[in-house]
Amino acid sequence: MDFLYLIDKSVIVVVIFLISLLIAMYSTYAERKVAAFMQDRVGPNRAGPFGILQPLADGGKFFFKEEIIPSAANKFLFILGPGLAMFTSLMTSVVIPWGGTLNIAGRDIPLQVADLNIGVLYVFGVVSLGVYGIMIGGWASNNKYGLLGAIRASSQMISYELGMGLSLISLVMVSGTLSLGEIVEQQQGFNWYVFKQPLAFFIFMVCAFAECNRTPFDLPECEAELVGGYHTEYSSMKLGFYMFAEYVNMFVSSAFMASLFFGGYQFPFIDSLGLSQNVTVLLGTLIFFLKIFAFIFFFMWVRWTLPRFRYDQLMRLGWQVMLPLALLNIFLTGGVLLWIDN
Amino acid sequence: METSNDGYIPVLIQLIVAGGFVAGTLWITHILGPNRKSAKKLETFECGIEPQGNARLPFSIKYFLTAILFVLFDVEVIFFYPWATNFREFGTQGFVSMGIFVSLFLLGFLYLRKKQAFKWE
Numbered sequence: 417m418d419f420l421y422l423i424d425k426s427v428i429v430v431v432i433f434l435i436s437l438l439i440a441m442y443s444t445y446a447e448r449k450v451a452a453f454m455q456d457r458v459g460p461n462r463a464g465p466f467g468i469l470q471p472l473a474d475g476g477k478f479f480f481k482e483e484i485i486p487s488a489a490n491k492f493l494f495i496l497g498p499g500l501a502m503f504t505s506l507m508t509s510v511v512i513p514w515g516g517t518l519n520i521a522g523r524d525i526p527l528q529v530a531d532l533n534i535g536v537l538y539v540f541g542v543v544s545l546g547v548y549g550i551m552i553g554g555w556a557s558n559n560k561y562g563l564l565g566a567i568r569a570s571s572q573m574i575s576y577e578l579g580m581g582l583s584l585i586s587l588v589m590v591s592g593t594l595s596l597g598e599i600v601e602q603q604q605g606f607n608w609y610v611f612k613q614p615l616a617f618f619i620f621m622v623c624a625f626a627e628c629n630r631t632p633f634d635l636p637e638c639e640a641e642l643v644g645g646y647h648t649e650y651s652s653m654k655l656g657f658y659m660f661a662e663y664v665n666m667f668v669s670s671a672f673m674a675s676l677f678f679g680g681y682q683f684p685f686i687d688s689l690g691l692s693q694n695v696t697v698l699l700g701t702l703i704f705f706l707k708i709f710a711f712i713f714f715f716m717w718v719r720w721t722l723p724r725f726r727y728d729q730l731m732r733l734g735w736q737v738m739l740p741l742a743l744l745n746i747f748l749t750g751g752v753l754l755w756i757d758n
Numbered sequence: 759m760e761t762s763n764d765g766y767i768p769v770l771i772q773l774i775v776a777g778g779f780v781a782g783t784l785w786i787t788h789i790l791g792p793n794r795k796s797a798k799k800l801e802t803f804e805c806g807i808e809p810q811g812n813a814r815l816p817f818s819i820k821y822f823l824t825a826i827l828f829v830l831f832d833v834e835v836i837f838f839y840p841w842a843t844n845f846r847e848f849g850t851q852g853f854v855s856m857g858i859f860v861s862l863f864l865l866g867f868l869y870l871r872k873k874q875a876f877k878w879e
Contacts, residue, residue, distance in 0.1 A: 480792075486803075488802050503776050503780050506780075559803060574832075575828065581838075654784070731876060750856070754850055757849070
């Protein structure tokens with residue numbers, strides 16, 4: 417390991433960090449525009465042409481609003497909650513392979529922050545920490561709506577984490593590795609894992625919706641009964657962090673779905689184009705982002721199409737449908753793999 | 759498989775960047791925003807009526823039960839990972855032994871179902 421390696425990695429970290437923030441910001445704009453489109457409205461159109469500066473205006477407001485910490489709240493935990501939520505959502509993107517290996521001035525630079533050999537486990541570890549951000553924030557507010565929102569959110573998230581973890585086991589059985597870099601490498605051309613593991617993809621996607629607290633699983637916020645759920649008492653940037661963390665999570669889970677099941681930066685006929693290595697890599701990254709945007713659009717589409725579940729339906733789906741389905745998928749995969757090998 | 763810990767240095771860089779961003783933004787907002795506090799403003803929000811007591815209340819045991827079940831099942835799920843990674847090397851024998859493990863897992867699951875632990879009414 418040398419100094420240049422550290423510089424490379426720092427540049428990649430900062431660039432990816434800025435891109436995730438930018439995409440999270442513009443997801444809020446996209447969400448409003450998509451909603452407007454689906455409901456035959458215009459959507460934000462005042463700040464800049466087509467309202468393109470709206471996220472900047474919103475972000476600026478978060479900075480200049482008064483911070484209110486209720487006198488009954490636990491001050492330290494009240495600040496820690498949103499900070500932790502934002503922090504964990506930013507940490508998950510470390511293991512995502514954004515592209516192949518660039519070759520600049522004779523040095524190979526892989527477009528991935530860290531290709532950990534336990535990539536998938538790392539993601540689950542960090543995602544589970546995300547529950548603490550919501551639980552701590554909701555409890556520390558000392559508000560009944562906040563408390564209800566927080567316990568709903570945590571039991572929802574831990575329930576769906578099980579299904580998520582089990583669904584990826586069948587994928588790992590096929591790939592034989594936990595490293596995301598290698599999983600994407602294996603999906604060369606059109607060998608996407610979604611064709612080999614459609615059930616795993618379906619379970620993973622449903623659980624990702626629940627983990628991000630997106631409709632139809634947005635019970636933690638449930639504005640009609642819980643005011644704002646776990647962030648009822650929050651204002652200023654701390655509220656902004658909770659909102660922002662949700663959009664970063666959405667971006668990161670879209671990136672996971674795209675790289676685990678849809679080939680990541682791989683696309684068909686990649687070699688037949690006859691382009692130089694660097695151009696191919698950059699084209700792959702571009703395609704990866706297109707796949708991510710398609711998933712983000714899908715998240716929004718679902719939000720404005722499906723109504724919210726009731727809490728007992730949500731828990732039944734998580735424990736009694738997703739869990740047995742994922743176990744069944746593991747057995748099917750195991751049986752088929754053994755049959756092929758023998 | 760590589761065993762060096764060099765791969766974790768970039769994770770540390772990300773940790774510093776993310777942590778710095780979170781702490782810095784919270785601090786800047788604290789300085790930039792106005793600060794006009796009053797006793798009424800700092801009261802707990804309860805839809806405009808007088809707040810009744812505080813929120814340090816006992817809540818439904820169902821949530822606690824869910825958390826306990828999560829811990830039990832999640833520990834079992836973690837055991838699947840090393841097995842799944844080496845599935846092809848273990849072959850039929852590994853499949854059968856995991857089958858026994860999963861049967862026990864399912865037995866516990868069916869017991870909980872029978873006890874109506876997943877029933878939310």
